[in-house]
Amino acid sequence: MPTRPTPTARHARTARRGRMAAVAAVAALACAGLVTVNAATASTPATDTSTARAAAPAATSWPTLQAGARGAEVTALQHLLVAGGRSVAVDGEFGPATAQAVKAFQKGEGLAVDGIVGPATWGELVPTLRQGARGPAVKAAQALLKSRGQSVAVDGQFGPGTAAAVKAVQKASGLTADGVVGPRSWSALLSPGSGTPDPGTPSGNRAALAEKILGTGGITLATVHPGGTHAGSTARQNIVDTAAGKGALTSPWSDRPNQRVALDTRMLDGLLKLRSQYGHRVSVSEIVGGDHSSNSRHYAGLSFDVNYIDGRHVGEGAPHRDLMAACRKLGATEVLGPGDAGHSRHVHCGWPR
Known part of the structure; x- marks a missing residue:
């Protein structure tokens, strides 16, 4: 059974809620034109002190996580739920058990009990951590740091x-x-591609990410496989299905035929950022469809293949090294291209399991 918060913890929680209420009030007044933001103050670097939170809280954004999400953000959420006294497996999958743990946490904190982790729930979940801290909340921060390319052990020791x-x-x-x-550092860590935030990218929501991919110029998604077979598992149909809230379909002739796969949000975000952050025009030839090795990350919804970059075919003058470097910076750990066996005509970018 979770332990009852100490008076100090309850006081901190009350203070945090007071700050959040003040933030909402200031935001509402700003929208109504009744208050203005000092431009000079807004241009200074943001900090995590209480003064800075009061001065510029609107810049802090949080991902929305719900059932079906997966990845480092979900792993961090699960560690934080454990830190908050909830019993849940830390597996990076937002399944029914995690949803129940979220609802129990929300109920205990007096929040709306919907099982969806948005700004209000994050505000109660995240503590302030500094060197010397230890425990599952530290593991949450370390898991996010590691997913953002930092070399840290997830050991719960700050x-x-x-x-x-x-x-x-x-x-x-x-x-x-x-x-x-x-709070600001948690927000940065929870946003895929930390350090180059894209406020328009709905982190953690695969359907919204897929919808944004469909509406982004410069990202072309193949509508056929080689030979023109099985339109239901093409790269474009994989994204269309994901935008509709369904899993992406594997090809019937593959090692894992006719399976629905949830596309990883890190991978979807990475594809968007190849265009929005690095400026590459890309043509995606495969996602979960096609025929790959039996343990391929394609079948786990963790990778995509690109055959055209900036209008040139890979292997025929396309800047494949630049794209491969960008994929690595965006968190891909399996990046293959010309010079690697079987990848002379496309670049493969895969995110970690």
Whole structure:
């Protein structure tokens, strides 16, 4: 049974809720034109101190996670639920057990009990961490740091290595690099591609990410497989199905025929950022469809293949090295292209399991 919060913890929670209410009030007044934001103040680096939270809270954004989500953000959520006294497996999959744990947490905190993790729920979940802290909340921060390319062990010990990794992400995100993980730093860590935030990208919501891909110029999705077979599993149909809230379909002739697969949000976000952040025009030839090795990350919804970059075919002058480097910076850990066996005509970018 979860332990009853200490008076100090209850006081901190009440203060945090008060800050959140104040933030909402200021935002409402700003929208109504009754208050203005000091441009000089807005241009200074954001920090995680209480003063900074009061001065510029509107810049903090949070992902929305719900049943079906997966990845590092869900892993962090599960660690934070454990830290909050809820019993849940840390597996990176937002399934029924995680949804129930979220609802129990929301009920205990007096929040709307909908099982969806949005700004209000994140505000109650995330503590302020600094060097010397330990426990599952530290593991949550470390898991996010690791997924953002930082070399840290997920051991629940906030030591010098973790502090250095936090500072690196803070610096890249335009925050004061003090090594303290407060609301703004949590927000930066929870946003895929930390350090180059794209406020228009709905992190953690695969249907919204897929919808954005469909509406982004410069991302072309194949409508046929080689030979023109099985339109239901093409790259475009994979994204259309995902935008409709369904799993992407594998091809009937593959090692895992006719399976519905949830596309990983990190992979979808990475595809968007190849265009929005790195400026590449890409043609995606396969996602979960096609025929791949039996343990391919394609079948797990973790990878895509690109055969045209900036109007040139891979292997015929396309800037494939630039694209491969960009994929790595966006979190892909399996990046293959010309020079790798079986990849002379396309680039493969796969995110970790």
